[in-house]
Amino acid sequence: MKKRHQHFIPRTYLKHFKNSPDSEHVNTFNKIDHKFIDNIGLNDICVEKDFYTLKNLDGEDKLALEEFFDKEIESKYSKVFNLLVNQRPSKITLEQKIDILKTTLSMYFRTPKILNQFLLKIDKLIEDLTNNNDINEIEFKGIIIKLSGKKKDEIKKEIREHLRIDYLSIQLNIFEEFVKYKLYDGITVIENTSEFDFYTGDNPVNFLNRFGNTDQIFDINNSIYIPLNPKFCLLIAAPKLPKSGYEIFYQKDNQMLIHVVNSCTFDNSERWIIGQGEDFKVALLKNIELNSTYDLEHPMLKSLEIKTILLANLLQAIEKGGLTNKNDNLLLALNNIKNWDEHKNHHDLVELLETMRVEDGLHI
Structure with missing residues (x-):
């Protein structure tokens, strides 16, 4: 049976930001505590207990979603990474294109960030309801939840579980539709030629358009940037030039693009910024410095x-x-x-x- 200690950002992705080839650790920055923490094990970052476990089902069925991501997504990522960064073909097959999109874009739909933001609002609602002595029960999605004799944390936990299962189901359906939507987008692999590394985070799929970061994912004007390792980044965007949807383009870029991608990664993360060795700390501090000193005439x-x-x-x-x-x-x-x-x-x-x-x- 699968472990209940489940990665929402795959270990197969995170390992490309390891501190060294022989290491099983990464360096991190905790946005909440504003602290650098060195040498966190890959098994201890971007994980939640029972995040994919479907507690309303029995036996092995409880872990069907975890099994899906393991078989259909995570097992293919190393092959996709090697294709993009090492083999560097100019053209790919439809199957390869689908694998690239699924393994990378899935990380947006697996993150608990959106769910956690919504759950905070639900917690506030429960606080208000439980403080009202005239309310003995509430109906949530057709289920009657008794309030009397229960602590607030028990009620929150009960409602959170229903929401989590619905969230995972909805996100999985949107994910399948989104892959189809992006099937004919252009793919570019960007090589970092600046002195500062790419870093990643617990929400590494960055949607960016001319107005900045966006959560409107079905927007043809979006560019999607996903750091692959400290020296390479994937760009997925609607093609502006009359090229085939099965071509891959390669370009080198300098400090400006690296700064933009790193800024997006920092802003989009919920808690963890993740990188490799001392170079990660240098890149993050430089990014913070540039953002704090920017003005329109910079x-x-x-x-x-x-x-x-x-x-x-x-x-x-x-x-x-x-x-x-x-x-x-x-x-x-x-x-x-x-x-x-x-x-x-x-x-x-x-x-x-x-x-x-x-x-x-x-x-x-």
């Missing part, structure tokens, strides 16, 4: 603003006139990128220009 922000405008103009030119040397607006947009004095500091822009010059035959 050079990094101004650079990001210019880069965003240049890329937006490029995409608009492609959409209107296509990838051809007869498209004057496209050639102008490309040369504006080339002539920007900071473009050589952005590996992704350098690679983009070279790809469009060599593969697409554009006059840059």
Whole structure:
């Protein structure tokens, strides 16, 4: 029988942030206590007792959900990681695309963060009800729960269990629909060329659009960033260029993108930020420093603003006139990128220009 000590972020994912190849530990930052804690064992992070256990069922059926994630998701992650980071194919099969989406996106739907936020509101409601001496019982989802003779914690526990099972069922259904929704999105693996590592957390799937972090997951404008290890990050986004849904793109990027992804990871986490060795602490402290000193005129922000405008103009030119040397607006947009004095500091822009010059035959 499966253990009741269950990971909601898979151990197969977390191990890529280990302190060393021979270690079974990671370094962490506790957002609640604002403390660094070194060398937490992989078996002791991002776990909850009986999180997937379906207590309304009998026998082995209680652990059917844990078995599903183990067989269909976690057992495939190492293969997916190796494909993305080590093998680096330019094209993949439909089966590989589904495995990539399922193993990575599932971590958003498995996190207890949303459930815990909702349960806090339920706890407040129970406090109010139990303080009312005129109420002896409540009906919750068709079930009568007696209040008399019970402590508040007993009542909360009873209601929380019903909510948890419903939450897991709903999240699993949404997850299956979301994978289908993202099936034709583009996939890019980003290599970190900055001096600061990627780190991860207990809610590592970051949804980001032009307005910042978002919880509106079914939005075509979203980009999804998922740290894979300290040096690589996965980007899933609706394709802006006319490319196949079964291609994988690779790019290198510098400090600005790494800072954005790390900021999202920090903001989205509920409690734990997780990273590798002393480099993790350096990256996190640098991220906190940058966020605390940002203003609209900060050079990094101004650079990001210019880069965003240049890329937006490029995409608009492609959409209107296509990838051809007869498209004057496209050639102008490309040369504006080339002539920007900071473009050589952005590996992704350098690679983009070279790809469009060599593969697409554009006059840059």
